[in-house]
Amino acid sequence: MAIDQASVQRWIELFAQAMADHRQELVRLDTAIGDGDHGTNMDRGMQNAVEKLRAEPQPDPGAVLKTVAMTLISTVGGAAGPLYGTLFLQLGGGLTDHPEGDIKAYAAAWRRALDGVKARGKAEQGDKTMIDALTPAVEALERASELDAGLRAAADAARKGMFATVPLVARRGRASYLAERSAGHQDPGATSTNYLFETAAEALAD
Amino acid sequence: MAIDQASVQRWIELFAQAMADHRQELVRLDTAIGDGDHGTNMDRGMQNAVEKLRAEPQPDPGAVLKTVAMTLISTVGGAAGPLYGTLFLQLGGGLTDHPEGDIKAYAAAWRRALDGVKARGKAEQGDKTMIDALTPAVEALERASELDAGLRAAADAARKGMFATVPLVARRGRASYLAERSAGHQDPGATSTNYLFETAAEALAD
Amino acid sequence: MKKLINAPDQVVADALRGVQAAHGDRLRVSLAPYMVVRADAPTKGKVGLISGGGSGHEPLHGGYVGRGMLDAACPGEVFTSPTPDQMLAATKAVDGGAGVVHIVKNYTGDVLNFEMASELAQGEGIEVETVLTNDDVAVEDSLYTAGRRGVGVTVLVEKIAGAAAEGGRTLAEVTEVGRRVNAQGRSMGMALRPCITPASGEPSFELGEDEVEIGIGIHGEPGRFKERLGPASQIAERLLTPIIEDLPFVSGDRVLAFVNGMGGTPLLELYIAYAEVAKLAQEHGLKIERNLIGNYITSLEMQGCSITLLKLDDEMLQFWDAPVDTPALRWGA
Amino acid sequence: MKKLINAPDQVVADALRGVQAAHGDRLRVSLAPYMVVRADAPTKGKVGLISGGGSGHEPLHGGYVGRGMLDAACPGEVFTSPTPDQMLAATKAVDGGAGVVHIVKNYTGDVLNFEMASELAQGEGIEVETVLTNDDVAVEDSLYTAGRRGVGVTVLVEKIAGAAAEGGRTLAEVTEVGRRVNAQGRSMGMALRPCITPASGEPSFELGEDEVEIGIGIHGEPGRFKERLGPASQIAERLLTPIIEDLPFVSGDRVLAFVNGMGGTPLLELYIAYAEVAKLAQEHGLKIERNLIGNYITSLEMQGCSITLLKLDDEMLQFWDAPVDTPALRWGA
Ligand SMILES: Nc1ncnc2c1ncn2[C@@H]1O[C@H](COP(=O)(O)OP(=O)(O)O)[C@@H](O)[C@H]1O
Ligand SMILES: Nc1ncnc2c1ncn2[C@@H]1O[C@H](COP(=O)(O)OP(=O)(O)O)[C@@H](O)[C@H]1O
Ligand SMILES: [Mg+2]
Ligand SMILES: [Mg+2]
Ligand SMILES: [Mg+2]
Ligand SMILES: [Mg+2]
Secondary structure (H helix, E strand, O other): OOEOHHHHHHHHHHHHHHHHHOHHHHHHHHHHHOOOOHHHHHHHHHHHHHHHHHHOOOOOHHHHHHHHHHHHHHHOOOOHHHHHHHHHHHHHHHOOOEOOOOHHHHHHHHHHHHHHHHHHHOOOOOOOOOHHHHHHHHHHHHHOOOHHHHHHHHHHHHHHHHHHOOOOOOOOOHHHHHHHHHOOOOOHHHHHHHHHHHHHHHHHOO | OOEOHHHHHHHHHHHHHHHHHOHHHHHHHHHHHOOOOHHHHHHHHHHHHHHHHHHOOOOOHHHHHHHHHHHHHHHOOOOHHHHHHHHHHHHHHHOOOEOOOOHHHHHHHHHHHHHHHHHHHOOOOOOOOOHHHHHHHHHHHHHOOOHHHHHHHHHHHHHHHHHHOOOOOOOOOHHHHHHHHHOOOOOHHHHHHHHHHHHHHHHHOO | OOOOOOOHHHHHHHHHHHHHHHHOOOEEEEEOOEEEEEOOOOOOOOOEEEEEEEEOOOOOOHHHEOEOOEOEEEEEEEOOOOOHHHHHHHHHHHOOOOOEEEEEEOOHHHHHHHHHHHHHHHHOOOOEEEEEEOOEOOOOOOOOOOOOOOOOHHHHHHHHHHHHHHOOOOHHHHHHHHHHHHHHEEEEEEEEEOOEOOOOOOEOOOOOOOEEEEOOOOOOOOOOEEEEOOOHHHHHHHHHHHHHHHOOOOOOOEEEEEEEEOOOOOHHHHHHHHHHHHHHHHHOOOEEEEEEEEOOOOOOOOEEEEEEEEEOOHHHHHHHHOOEEOOOOEEOO | OOOOOOOHHHHHHHHHHHHHHHHOOOEEEEEOOEEEEEOOOOOOOOOEEEEEEEEOOOOOOHHHEOEOOEOEEEEEEEOOOOOHHHHHHHHHHHOOOOOEEEEEEOOHHHHHHHHHHHHHHHHOOOOEEEEEEOOEOOOOOOOOOOOOOOOOHHHHHHHHHHHHHHOOOOHHHHHHHHHHHHHHEEEEEEEEEOOEOOOOOOEOOOOOOOEEEEOOOOOOOOOOEEEEOOOHHHHHHHHHHHHHHHOOOOOOOEEEEEEEEOOOOOHHHHHHHHHHHHHHHHHOOOEEEEEEEEOOOOOOOOEEEEEEEEEOOHHHHHHHHOOEEOOOOEEOO
16 A cells, blocks of 8 residues: 555544544553643644644645644644654655655655654653654664565554563653652553554555 | 539539540531531630649639639630530539538529520520520429439430430521531530530539 | 641641741731731721631631731631630730721621620720621521621621721721621632541541532531532532522622632632633623632632622722732732 | 533633633733733833743742733643743743743753744744753752752742843843742652542542652652651651752751642641741751742642742842732732
């Protein structure tokens, strides 16, 4: 299948649906080591993004993702707003219409998104943040030689990265205030990122 | 036995002890239909009264009871302070040393105390207040021909009067704010008055 | 029971030590008997204004002692009215020769103790007038009750009568405007959660997770009835309708709207309630000329709110706007 | 969850309607984007002062908008920092040509969003400086954390920098004094009971009936550790010692002592805590020259308190005493 306007639009709608479905789960995770708003933040932002896209359909993947980025930045707030905003902004900048679904271009765009989030948030892998799901997923894409397989590998890697945050002691974000007490809990942002790749595989792979 | 300085002093100490022992019971009753302080109010006041009497022993029953009155008025507050203060003030005024324990003089003093409390608080029998324990007790004394029997009859009457407050709807004091909801609860003030006569019988009768 | 206290029976004394430490420059605090007095009292020729009542309603009354409001306050034990000797001492401390007004909330204990105090003060040659507040429409004013409770309007009486006294009005004039404020004001309150007195350690009443108590007073007494927790708009309507019907407030009236927190209610929620009150007032054609929003007459940590409406006239407005300089209410100074 | 609200997702908008209804004469309220702005903003030639943060901390920040303090505040959703477009709109609304100061509490979300906003504002040619508050000694300031949280000192920065701006100081001067206040201030907080966010409906952490949480922030985050509930004297000591050791405050220092309630704490208890703070401060030879006691930077209905000490200098004192006229902090006006 192709990475085109239709499939990317579908991906965004699936991700928005996932944020609605898992809103309470993300709230619960963020209540344990944060301030309990990650689920409502992501849900609010993605519903707004989908409405925006319905009101003003965008011509190509890049435009779709930039619209999502601007909507998240202006309606989410918190840490997730600027971070996911930056992610979609860079991803959209890196993606242009690839009917043939070029895995290399796709992986490069994701690398650019990862670098953007790291530059904004100054977090490294192992800090118990969304970076811990994002990094292995992007690496999986870079290792892949073909889009569908790459999308599925990325989804697996993101899920593993999400689970891997459980034992970690947080060094960035609110959870870091808990120091050792943050260990034993799964990071909410890594969890939302896991759904991002899960829905990507569903929408963009055959 | 006689109504003299020693026995009246002993009565006050027994009543103070009763207020300490039943403090939580009175708090619980007042919490149900009032503001939960009757037990602490009476306990605080009577402990102060006993200390005062230890510090400055009084020569006769009248002086003992007036000292109790002034201490209650200046340390209790609430409705109970002025009401019990008035009760002891009038009772003390009516009592003088009766070695032979004259029941008539004793009953008359109690009538004067009852009238004083009614004048202060404007409550009538049936309003679900301490008056409902006080009135039958005083009437029992007035019916009695001999002190010991009168004291025991008064204690019984006060207890019955206390129980009789349970079904009543309060018309005076905080409990009256509850209107019908005050029915089914025993009045705290009538309960403390019951202990007043119970200890009187114990201290003044053989 | 979880409280930031040292011991249940030290609560009032410890808090007064805090008042002394915080405001000793402008207030004199006495621990025996409990009293908070303006440092510059008595003011010669000025009518003295005192109030008092059980503790647990902070900032009422001690927080309202200062220029333009009370000259002294007598705090009793928690939810227990103070004693006549406190009131007598306060009356003497603030008597500037022009007489003293006692502002008394209508509760049996407060009334009886202030009654004794005023008899004693008059016995010592001090002119005393009493302003009784009884604005709580949740209680029927009938022969079958102790009469309506004094609640929210008490704060407004203390501010307005205080400004009148500061403005040099006579004992009769200060008393009259104080009584007028009480006569023109009505209140009603509700609770989301009861409070716990330090002495009892138990909730003052039971409420289910989805229940609210309507018609509560400020001493943790249960209210008139329980009902299912509804939206703020419904709660505001529940409280405001009986208030409006009781006076009654009619279209065109100028009012002061006072949304009061019971002690444990966040300001965020009080502003949400105020939005509903303003909307309803407008629907009734009432013109809100002044407002007061916050925890001003409380019931320990109780969660909930009360609403007070005062029908304003020009003189009340002038006295409300006059400078006031107390720990809890301050403007123009 | 028992709250005086209409619906969890309407809390902020409904409360802003209340602010509009109550203070519309002195404040402009915008619902899209959420903003509270001085009615007379921008003041030509005056440095503009804005702050913002998640809602649930009332009166912070909206209650501090007015003469002598903030020119605008941007409330986010409950416990969620506001967005760059709100901050940009507020920055433009208050820019009088002398530049704008952003007062930012140190939380990742607040920092990132204000960062974006200031990039955007500077892109539009407005000079922006940022004062970051990070006074919470409960958090270690190390590479292994997001840095210390901005808590109680934020209120003091807004008051003092606000007075500097009102007094005609330059952008550099206002920024400098704001940063100095943060540098000289330290805070620590504790909770008796957690709060419940409208969205989650669940307590933000669990506490046993005899437990307190020491080192909490203002977003319902759990603290550094739990311990058995002790007397107020012990709790005050628990909070004050790390504060004093951290700066450190030394004998002879002149300080402002700020005892803050978390939203559900009765004033009675805060004064009891203040009495203990004053006693301990004296034992350490600290001279409390000013104090502030009340619920000023809260965490919804959380029960508990925080203590902030600020080491004062003459300029800070002068700016602290300067007139302020906001809904939540008012004197000399
Ligand atoms: N500096 C950072 N870099 C990358 N991700 C971060 C950073 N700080 C926080 N996060 C992510 O953001 C998530 C929290 O988002 P959210 O709860 O919406 O914002 P907030 O923490 O402001 O309430 C965390 O679970 C973490 O994955
Ligand atoms: N007007 C009254 N006349 C007689 N007794 C009264 C009156 N009002 C109240 N009481 C008695 O006082 C008791 C309550 O006393 P207490 O709780 O100490 O004072 P308060 O009601 O001020 O808290 C009631 O149980 C009742 O028996
Ligand atoms: Mg969060
Ligand atoms: Mg009582
Ligand atoms: Mg009482
Ligand atoms: Mg947040």
